[in-house]
Amino acid sequence: MITFLCALAALIIGYFVYGSFVEKVFKPTDKPTPATLHNDGVDYIPLPAWKAFLIQLLNIAGLGPIFGALGGALWGPSVYFWIVLGTIFAGGVHDYLSGMISEREDGKSISEVVGLHMGDITLLLMRVFSVILLILVGTVFMTGPAGLLSKLTGVTVTIILPCVLLYYFLATLLPIDTLIARFYPLFGICLIVMALGIMSGMLLGVGGHTMPEMQLANLHPKGADMPIWPLMFITVACGAISGFHSTQSPIIARCIKDEHLGRPIFYGSMVAEGIIALIWAAAGITFYDGTNGLAAAMAKGGAGSVVYEICTGFMGGDGSLTGYIGATLAMLGAIACPITSGDTAFRSARLTLADWFRVNQKKGVNRLVFAVPLLAIGGILSQMNFDIIWRYFSWTNQTLAMIVLWTGAVYLYEMKKDSKAWLIAAIPATFMSAVTFTYIIQAKEGLQLGTNISYPAGLAFAVVCIILFARKISQK
Template sequence: MGLLLLVAGYFTYGKLVEKIIAPDGRPTPCKTKHDGVDYVSLPHMKNMLIQLLNIAGVGPVIGVIIGIKFGEIVFLIIPIGNIIAGATHDFLAGMMSMRRGGANLPSIIKDNLGKTYYSFFAVFMMLLLLLVVAVFINIPAELIDKTFPQIQIFWAIVGGIFIYYILATLFPVDKIIGKIYPIFSALLLVGTFAIFVALVFSLFGNPELLSESAAFKEKMWTAANGKPIIPLLFVTIACGIISGFHATQSPIIARTMSTEFEARSSFYGMMVVEGVIGMIWAAGGLAVYNLFPETMSIKATDVLMKITGHFLGSYMGVITVMGVVILAITSGDTAMRSLRLSIAEIFKIDQKPLMKRFLTTLPLILIVTALLAWSNKSADTFNQLWNYFAWGNQVLAASTLTAGAVWLFRHGKNGFIAIFPAMFMTFIVLSYILWISPAHGGPIGFGLDLNLSYAIAGVISLCFLGFAFYKSKKMAGVTDELLNSSDIS
């Protein structure tokens, strides 16, 4: 049912969003700013695969394996949230970037929410991307290490992945990313499809496999045992429903698309595909929790190994795990590239010369090295890294959707497709930060009572709604063409 909702949503709601945004035949950034490095025309299919791998980090696998502990309702929330919020978010982020010459997310925020908000947001986004790079080095290295337990290779894999990230950050987009992503995509899709087929065949012998068993219900997450679905689910399952990280990635292919008419399939469509991936892995997680209830209390990466080993066996299981490794690596490399591009844009550093690209990247290398050393001191430090990444990611989502609403309203278009999910995600993030604490099983937060957190978050969210309408009215009639020509932002 959920898979059908995703497909139907692409052809219905996705078409409505496209009609509102109205892509047209104007020249795209790869033609107006061609530099042979970041602004390069790539084929449509290659752009779609790059976008899919850019956005589909470990969230639609690790995140949903954790999130399915909330039960079968996840199979409904993922597709609905994906279609209304997540895919709309990605489409808007990509189109706003294209219309502003391939601008990165901080510039888009400054255009629509003002310089004061931008000053906070730019720093916050770059800190988050640094966490993404560190997380997406750690997780694939851990998975590879567990796949081959007979040899100790964790730190060697960490070093190898990090070196690849640096090269992918420095080289022109068509030289590494553009060449290897189609191969990586094939491996990812083969592994995910194998899990789907195995689950379908297993259902013939055990029709209750994807229902909530009695053993599962005893351990599933509920508000009664300290795991309220709001806000926790929408922070846990980021990438399958909505992820602000995607808005940092969309400008990469906004700079390589030859026509705006490719936008719905490249941005909205690839988020829908990510939702499909998330649904399949959520099903795998629920199946394993039903078959082996003791796995409810182990790490998500270990559950992943259990899913692949049980349903696919050792050989195909290794291929599938490598597909998940690719998900992480192909988001980590472009996260680091986005950092370079954002820093260069903020400080107006020409990125055509290799030496300037390297010097822009060098501070990032040093900071990520320090984060890797810290995060691997213990399991607790890594969990802290993941938790801050999870809620910080949704701060980006709420900000991007709010900026998208202002962008649409100031062009005289229906901004409600963005403002409603924007306010919902603002409420989610605020209530999470106000409620979460070590006592509530998470990182440091305010630790307030849940209902009080809801009330305060609701009031502040309404204030943000007023802020969005104020900015929309203030900037009414300010077009992207005016911003591009005068750079008044």
């Protein structure tokens, strides 16, 4: 319990201390924002700060801080270490820079932002990469909540899935304040109840469970076959750093009314997601009394079943009406996370394609041109095995985060050549370069080579990235 509370405190302190430092480095201005300059009533709409924060949080907090955190918990409480350091020094920086750079460039999609600072070849790669990632995200965040809703209601997934798909279609197509801004406050309440309720259940020892203390040992049931480096760093994606977030940040970059709101909205929502991931990682190993019990539960019923058991166990275990309502709200919070990321994933894919082909999105027919094929592809992919899609999503996600961090480093160098401001992005970018390359060399969905090859290869790739970055800024 003590190390969990320390990790929780570190995340909160990190927001105020390192978040303030990142903001000071970036230096927000009082210039008019895209929301006020290009208000079109569809995508560029000035929103209140609280609503912008809530939408950003729900946009980024998909299945990652729940399913990903539970997967990461299989390595034991060492996952706390990555969630805390990743959120403060990598994820928060990544989300803040992607949102603020987009805001300064008229709310452009992240692929356009990267291309502007990294060159035409990178622009093309990022456009394709981003659209593929967003479709994968929309798909996994479609099938995941469908399964959770099925657990909660008893209705089959085959009936629920088309309903989720229809909602995604409307959220992709309609102005942002028609569905998203209206319903997100309700989803946000469920999310907060979920996080606070499960954390309270753990801290109060509901069910007689004891929270384990953090240690750096690999406690994965498969032992050395599942090394912490780099597998845990890919598995816990959205709860520490996530490239998907950079595709969502431009949505809110088009809606904030003041650059000074960037830290609470972008960096703050990443810290909030880190807290959610920390709670779920702790809940997994606490509720099942260790990693062996968690692994057995995951193997038996999947992550969706584990989420259901934890919610009902920590919040509805006494069988009372209050407990039942609490457990239901917790489940709705777990469902809200992926639904509110899946809808904006497809929306962001539409905006990315619109920026790519220079198609104005004020007219409904122009939005339909992109929305229909995107949702059709997502519907087809939803019939595939969830675990396969999730594995490819995780690596693609972290690779995008690495690219965006390098872009942020270039941007900061361009902005402040006489300082070392670029280090706040270059250091985590180097780390993620090693993580992603090591993983794809080693993993089942990659080359499946041993650690004697993958570890040196990952280190070598990180060095190559540093050299390419040095060449890039020398040309500025």
